[in-house]
Amino acid sequence: GAGVSQSPSNKVTEKGKDVELRCDPISGHTALYWYRQSLGQGLEFLIYFQGNSAPDKSGLPSDRFSAERTGGSVSTLTIQRTQQEDSAVYLCASSRSGNSGANVLTFGAGSRLTVL
Amino acid sequence: GQQVMQIPQYQHVQEGEDFTTYCNSSTTLSNIQWYKQRPGGHPVFLIQLVKSGEVKKQKRLTFQFGEAKKNSSLHITATQTTDVGTYFCAALINTNAGKSTFGDGTTLTVKP
Numbered sequence: 113g114a115g116v117s118q119s120p121s122n123k124v125t126e127k128g129k130d131v132e133l134r135c136d137p138i139s140g141h142t143a144l145y146w147y148r149q150s151l152g153q154g155l156e157f158l159i160y161f162q163g164n165s166a167p168d169k170s171g172l173p174s175d176r177f178s179a180e181r182t183g184g185s186v187s188t189l190t191i192q193r194t195q196q197e198d199s200a201v202y203l204c205a206s207s208r209s210g211n212s213g214a215n216v217l218t219f220g221a222g223s224r225l226t227v228l
Numbered sequence: 229g230q231q232v233m234q235i236p237q238y239q240h241v242q243e244g245e246d247f248t249t250y251c252n253s254s255t256t257l258s259n260i261q262w263y264k265q266r267p268g269g270h271p272v273f274l275i276q277l278v279k280s281g282e283v284k285k286q287k288r289l290t291f292q293f294g295e296a297k298k299n300s301s302l303h304i305t306a307t308q309t310t311d312v313g314t315y316f317c318a319a320l321i322n323t324n325a326g327k328s329t330f331g332d333g334t335t336l337t338v339k340p
Contacts, residue, residue: 154316154330155316155330167327168327203270203271205271215259215320216276219271220270
């Protein structure tokens, strides 16, 4: 597609439920990033994919968080047993590659997660 | 630990005043990018700097990359209310296997 598409745009869930957030990157972009942004805060790095592999998972806050990417395209971020502190906007970004000169990130509009 | 430091965290200016945000790293950067996030929006790419000492301008915005490729700045001349938002720098650090690292951002508010 023309841009990075994320769904759902808004998700309200009860504490303890699992949620899945989806990111559809720009066609042909091999690098894909997930960030989390709490209200008024900066971008908290979660995970980075190059193709289907994730060379850097260092930002995942706990083992309740996981992400996968299949076919070098769509990625899903799964949060199990959600907690109130998981409430935030989850941003996905993609770039042509992770290499210098080709790593300009295009962000999606984000998925706003609210855990009650 | 934090590899890209950005200051200040917040800046409040009167419309017409100038504004500068700084990005610093202890390691050499392959490149540096700047993004702007409007309130309620998502970060949008502004510019990329690659060469040592590079200076680029976009209307009232001036971007600089340090000679040692360890720091960068974004300067806005004569701010307008449309400049409000958070400005992030992002760097491709050689050791990070192709991953861009973001600074914490500088949030600019402009009083009309």
